[in-house]
Amino acid sequence: MSYTDNIVALATPSGTGAIAVIRVSGPDAITLVDRLFKSIKNKKLVEQKSHTIHLGNIVDGDKILDEALVSIFKGPHSYTGENVVEVSCHGSPFIQQQIIQLLLRNGCRSASAGEFTLRAFLNGKMDLSQAEAVADLIASDSEAAHDIAMQQMRGGFSNEIQELRQELLNFASLIELELDFSQEDVEFADRTQFNELLTRISTVLKKLIDSFALGNVIKNGIPVAIVGQPNVGKSTLLNVLLNEERAIVSEIAGTTRDTVEDHISIKGINFRFIDTAGIRETVDVVEKIGIERTFDKIEKARLIIYLFDGMNFDMSELEQIQNRYPNKQLLPICNKMDLLSPQQVEKIKEEIPNVLLLSAKFKEGISELEDKLLSLVDSGALSGDTTIITNSRHYDALLKALEEIQKVKEGLDMELSSDLMAIDIRQALYHLGEITGSVTTDDLLGNIFSNFCIGK
Secondary structure, three states, rough: OOOOEEEEOOOOOOEEEEEEEEEEEOOHHHHHHHHOEEEEOOOOHHHOHHHHHHHEEEEEEEEEEEEEEEEOOOOOOOOOOOOOOEEEEEEEEHHHHHHHHHHHHOOOEEEEOOOHHHHHHHOOOOOHHHHHHHHHHHHHOHHHHHHHHHHHHHHHHHHHHHHHHHHHHHHHHHHHHHHHHHHHHHOOHHHHHHHHHHHHHHHHHHHHHHHHHHHHHHOOOOEEEEEOOOOHHHHHHHHHHHHHHHOOOOOOOOOOOOOOOEEEEEOOOEEEEEEEEOOOOOOOHHHHHHHHHHHHHHHOOOOEEEEEEEOEHEEEEEEEEHHOOOOEEEEEEEEEEEHHOOHHHHHHHOOOOEEEEOOOOOOHHHHHHHHHHHHHOOOOOHOOOOOOOOOOHHHHHHHHHHHHHHHHHHHHOOOOOOOHHHHHHHHHHHHHHHHHHHOOOOOOOOOOOOOOOOOO
């Protein structure tokens, strides 16, 4: 595929709206649109300054397709680094397609997924990790996800990696230089300073790798399974947390026969709550299937809320859940506290020290539950400028880079020859370069940008 021709795509969501934006990029973008645009003041787009907006009609011969605003951005001062034109037309799907087809007949081709951002990367407007942050920013659905994507798009993560890579590259050059003078047995790279650099790089890489656990949670949300016996208030609790009647509530045991899922953002962190069928012995075929799905959802959940009725609770079932899922975070919650006497409350607290008490029906104790959920997420890093990794590709590259750095450090401690250490240093540089795009392949770029929307 050529990246020097003119491309066009709808930059706003498809469908009917007040306006739609059609984006054109390429060396002839301004000239091409100029032939199809009649300014109300008889301006020629090719004669106008960059970053200006002009009112007129998009025409196909003598036929006016729409009145539109046309914005021009001259390369290299544009998103893609090329000449870019954005046509803001009325949001009729018919009008959108008429204009796009007109542009396709006059020298454009349809842009592939993410091609505008790919061109921005190829033209040096952003590095690869910043380009990926664009996709994360578009997909962000919480404050935390938005903040992290913005920080990475501005180059916070890229700068950190580039600085480490440059320092390692400087020492690598000296190590490589030693190979040219191997017969003289000289050392150009100070081994003490090199060891200090490797220790510092290892520390930074480990910190970034550890941040992925939080980053993954922020990006994808925390799956929380609400489990317990029938009629303990699981659906009521879900409805209260979501502040809507999402799940059916009734006094009939076994009302929920399949899982009901929805998500809520609590102080910037997304939680995906799953209301499950009540766990009990049953002969009802449909309810049995629902209970089987309950255990399937528990397997996939990161956190289990075990909800029980304070008037009738059985410690043995809680212990069974704990024994069956020893590696899951388990939060026991006593519902219907409004019906309990002080003596009953004390007894429950004695038997289950980490229990939370609430009344889903009267919305009591919900804020305490939200605070508890947040405490289970190490979100302290969000309050500062700490770099947080959310991308699994970056995580994999960091792991491989750290492995190579540790090999270099071991070789340094064992006083291995420069040529052996140089191999591992090159590999570490390669994996760090993969993150920012200093090292790329067509397969890598194709895989990354295929996940973008067409007009970005």
